[in-house]
Amino acid sequence: MSELVAQLIWNGLVTGALIALVALGLTLIYGVAGFIQFAHGEMVALGAYAFMIFHKLLHWEILPAALAAVTVGVVVGLIIEKLFFRPVREHDPMIPLVLSIGLSIGLQALILIFFGPNILTISDRSFHSLSIFGKKILATPSQIWAIFLSFVLMGGLILFLKKTKIGKYLRAVASNRSVAEVFGMSTDHAMQWIFGIGVGLAVIAGIFLGFEQNLEPLMGVHMSVKAFSAVVLGAVGSVRGAILGAFLIGLAESLLVGLSIIPSGFSAAIPFVILIGMLLVRPEGLFGRRFENLRR
Amino acid sequence: MILEIQNLTAGYKSGPSILHDVNFCLHENEIVTIIGPNGAGKSTVLKSIFGLTNVRKGNVTHGSRDITDLPTDGIIRSGIAFVAQGDNVFPDLTVQENLEMGAFIRTSRKEVQEKQEEVFHFFPSLKKYRSQKSALLSGGERQMLALGMALMLSPEILLLDEPSIGLAPKIINEVFEKIQKIKSTGTSILMVEQNAIKALEISDRGYVLELGKNALEGTGKELLKNPKVGELYLGKKQKLEEGK
Ligand SMILES: Nc1ncnc2c1ncn2[C@@H]1O[C@H](COP(=O)(O)OP(=O)(O)O)[C@@H](O)[C@H]1O
Ligand SMILES: [Mg+2]
Numbered sequence: 001m002s003e004l005v006a007q008l009i010w011n012g013l014v015t016g017a018l019i020a021l022v023a024l025g026l027t028l029i030y031g032v033a034g035f036i037q038f039a040h041g042e043m044v045a046l047g048a049y050a051f052m053i054f055h056k057l058l059h060w061e062i063l064p065a066a067l068a069a070v071t072v073g074v075v076v077g078l079i080i081e082k083l084f085f086r087p088v089r090e091h092d093p094m095i096p097l098v099l100s101i102g103l104s105i106g107l108q109a110l111i112l113i114f115f116g117p118n119i120l121t122i123s124d125r126s127f128h129s130l131s132i133f134g135k136k137i138l139a140t141p142s143q144i145w146a147i148f149l150s151f152v153l154m155g156g157l158i159l160f161l162k163k164t165k166i167g168k169y170l171r172a173v174a175s176n177r178s179v180a181e182v183f184g185m186s187t188d189h190a191m192q193w194i195f196g197i198g199v200g201l202a203v204i205a206g207i208f209l210g211f212e213q214n215l216e217p218l219m220g221v222h223m224s225v226k227a228f229s230a231v232v233l234g235a236v237g238s239v240r241g242a243i244l245g246a247f248l249i250g251l252a253e254s255l256l257v258g259l260s261i262i263p264s265g266f267s268a269a270i271p272f273v274i275l276i277g278m279l280l281v282r283p284e285g286l287f288g289r290r291f292e293n294l295r296r
Numbered sequence: 297m298i299l300e301i302q303n304l305t306a307g308y309k310s311g312p313s314i315l316h317d318v319n320f321c322l323h324e325n326e327i328v329t330i331i332g333p334n335g336a337g338k339s340t341v342l343k344s345i346f347g348l349t350n351v352r353k354g355n356v357t358h359g360s361r362d363i364t365d366l367p368t369d370g371i372i373r374s375g376i377a378f379v380a381q382g383d384n385v386f387p388d389l390t391v392q393e394n395l396e397m398g399a400f401i402r403t404s405r406k407e408v409q410e411k412q413e414e415v416f417h418f419f420p421s422l423k424k425y426r427s428q429k430s431a432l433l434s435g436g437e438r439q440m441l442a443l444g445m446a447l448m449l450s451p452e453i454l455l456l457d458e459p460s461i462g463l464a465p466k467i468i469n470e471v472f473e474k475i476q477k478i479k480s481t482g483t484s485i486l487m488v489e490q491n492a493i494k495a496l497e498i499s500d501r502g503y504v505l506e507l508g509k510n511a512l513e514g515t516g517k518e519l520l521k522n523p524k525v526g527e528l529y530l531g532k533k534q535k536l537e538e539g540k
Contacts, residue, residue, distance in 0.1 A: 165396075168389065172397045175386040182346065182378050183445070184369035184401040 006135035008258035009251065014143045014212070015226075016250025017150035021205035022227035023234075023242040024157060025198025031174035031237040032194045033085065035093045038100040041224025042107035043199045047073055047206020048215050049111065052122050070203050077199025081191050089191070104221070111217040120215040142211035149208075153201065154243055161239065170194060174237070222268070226253075229271035233278050235285025244286055249274060297357075298324045298484050299345070299376075299453055304354035306344040313352060314340045315508045320486070322453065323500075327475070327485045329516070331492040332505035333528070338488040339381055341505070342455045345486075346378045347371050358453070372401055375452035381461060381488075384442040387431035391422055391441060394430050398445030408448070415444040419474070436467035443474060454478065456487040460494065472498055496520050504528075 022044055029037045050072045054065035084103060088095045127138045161167035173180045173190040181187065209223065227242075230249050234241020253270045256262045262270065278285070299322040307313040314337045322328050330338050343349050345356050347368045355364040358374050366374065386394050395415055399408045416423045419440045425433060430441055439459055446454055459475065460468040468491065476498050479485055489495035496502050496516040504512040504525060512525065519525050 168393050168397060169400065172386045172389060172393075172400075175388040176383060179380065179384055179386060180397075181348070181368060182380055182384075183398055184372045185397075186369075 001135065003135050003137070004258070005255070006132060007137045008254045010130075010132065010137045010139060010143075011258070012251035012254030013247070014146055014250070015254060016247035017147050018205045018209055018212075019223070019226045019230050019250050020154060020243045020246035021150050021201045022223055023230040023246045024154065024239065025201045026224070026227050027231045027234075027237055027239060027242040028170075028194050029198050030231070032170060032190050033089070033096070035096040035100070036228070036236075037085075037198075038097065038224070039080070039103035039107060040100075040198070040202055040227070041220035041222075042104050043073060043077065043202035043220070044206035044209060044223045045107070045111060045215075045217070045220035046076060046199075047203030048122075048210035048219060049115065049206075050203070051207040051210055052120060052215055056120075056122060066204075066207050069207055070200055073203030073206075074196050074200045077195040078192055080199075081195035085195075086188065086191065089187070104224075108217045108221070115215075115217075117217070122210045122215070140211065142208060146208040146211075149204065153204070157197070157201075158239060166193065225268070226250075226271050229275045232275055233285060235287040238285065238287040241285055241287035297321050298359060299486065300357045301341070301345065302354050302357070304341075304344060304351065304356070306340060306349045306351045306354075308340075308349055310350075313508070314349075315344065317354070318505065318508070318510050320503055320510075322484050322486050325479065325482065325484055326500040327479050327487065327498055329487045329489050329492075329495040329499040329502045330505050331489055331495065331502060331519075331525075332511070334490070336505045337508040338505055339457050340508075342378060342457050342486070342488060345371075345376070345455060369401055372449060375449075376455065377446035377449045377451035377453070378455045379442045379446045379457060379459065381457035385430045385433075385438055385445065388429060390427050391425045391430050391433070392427060394441055394445055395448055398448035402449070411448050411450065415447050418447065418477075419444050435463050436470065439463060439467075439471055440474065443471075443478070447478070451483055454483050454485045456485060458488055458490060460489065460491045468494060492525070493520065 022040065026037060026040050029040070047069055050069035051065055054060045054068045055062060060068065080103070084099055085096050088099060127140055128144065130137050130139045161171055169185055170190055170193055173185055173187060177187060205223070209219065213219065226249055227246065230245035231242050233245030233248065234243070249271050252274055253267055256270060257264050257267045301318065301320040303317050303319060304315055305313050305317055306315045318341065320328070320330065320341065330341060332338050340349060344351055347366060351364055355362055357363065358376065361374065363371055363374055386397060389397065392412065395412050396408060399411060402408055421437060422441055422444060425437065430438060433441060443459070456475065459471050463471065472494055475485060475487070487495060487499070496519050499516040501515050502513065502519045503510060504519070512519065512522065514522065
């Protein structure tokens with residue numbers, strides 16, 4: 001393994017970790033609410049811009065600025081659920097889907113209104129040199145934190161869903177909403193939990209993404225395309241699937257472009273190519289239920 | 297009287313009324329069965345008791361308490377549990393998690409754990425699947441699990457919607473044996489069934505519901521002997537002895 005490959009793997013892991021945070025929210029919202037939240041990418045942008053405001057414009061330290069951005073994000077998530085998605089929840093899933101597409105476009109327009117098309121940055125150009133498998137690679141502190149924190153959050157989330165009463169409750173509502181209702185479980189509360197957690201994760205991804213690239217109105221869409229592919233790749237609704245799918249896409253993008261196997265202009269197509277290949281070979285996704293018939 | 301449904305008129309959302317002025321009652325320690333053709337509104341009766349429909353007229357009383365307008369969790373807390381028709385477990389959760397979630401409204405962890413062991417004792421066949429996803433259970437085991445989830449609430453009244461649906465005859469007998477056993481522990485049962493013979497045999501009383509209205513009522517034996525019931529629900533040619 002050359003030093004270049006090691007560096008590309010590191011970059012791919014960073015991207016994968018961020019995609020994973022976004023994909024987790026997407027898959028959880030799908031699982032409980034039953035629709036794909038297209039405006040989830042804009043929550044990533046919200047995180048990046050909110051952090052930029054607190055950190056660069058108001059000159060807060062990184063940690064309080066990040067906590068403030070996450071708080072803003074979670075509150076926005078709860079409001080979006082209550083204001084937009086709750087009223088249409090009992091309708092055909094097409095309606096919340098279309099609503100979320102509209103919301104996505106509207107939020108992009110809002111960013112444009114407030115920040116203009118200008119490219120903004122929260123750069124962090126101090127590099128650390130790490131040694132992994134005996135290869136020297138360059139990594140920024142924010143990248144190291146991104147990897148560390150996303151693994152902690154992913155592990156924490158899996159434990160939360162498996163072990164806590166609220167986690168089991170959320171899985172129960174996702175598994176069969178009408179049975180949940182018969183045992184006194186509130187769907188409204190489940191939605192609030194899932195939007196709070198999902199948007200919180202997206203905002204954290206957005207903060208880190210802001211260190212990796214420029215802030216621009218479409219940054220959320222680009223991220224949500226990758227996250228969406230990761231979710232479908234791993235089987236929609238599956239937590240482990242979304243994580244694995246995210247790292248596959250992150251690594252594939254980094255390696256294929258970095259080793260000039262694919263011209264960088266085509267990098268945006270990589271998630272789709274992987275996705276189409278996957279759907280041809282294994283349409284149910286990596287973690288899809290193959291034994292669907294056993295459920296009856 | 298432990299449960300009384302009086303002059304109930306109900307439907308779904310803003311749709312037409314499905315039930316029209318229906319009356320049912322359940323005494324302490326009784327099994328009462330509502331039979332009737334598909335689409336008569338049997339499930340709607342149980343859902344109405346549980347606050348899951350739009351009740352337009354009449355009321356539901358539990359003991360001396362009017363529960364007509366209580367939300368579902370309030371009705372559960374009042375001591376009523378509901379086993380719905382068909383898909384009535386959480387397929388993606390393990391058997392044990394299903395039981396825990398049956399007791400969702402209960403807050404004491406210790407109580408839930410104790411109750412869970414009790415339920416495993418009552419349904420020994422479930423115990424070996426404890427940590428398996430309930431999607432992997434057979435139809436009969438799944439119905440037992442659904443009953444177990446409801447028993448986690450130690451209900452005073454159990455509402456059962458077609459507990460025998462889709463099960464093999466041998467399994468149906470097992471399910472009905474369990475239902476009788478549940479009754480013997482002091483739970484009163486209001487049940488809806490298509491399998492009229494078997495259900496009426498273990499019932500103290502029964503009602504016939506047709507087109508959302510009360511048609512007939514009587515003791516289980518009376519209804520089994522009633523020629524009209526025999527003709528409509530037990531199959532014309534079927535000898536009544538067959539079920540005895
Ligand atoms: N969720 C629902 N929304 C609207 N109509 C319903 C719903 N559930 C049942 N119905 C209608 O109510 C009527 C009675 O249904 P149901 O109570 O399920 O009958 P049964 O249990 O006796 O077979 C049927 O005409 C059915 O179409
Ligand atoms: Mg029914």
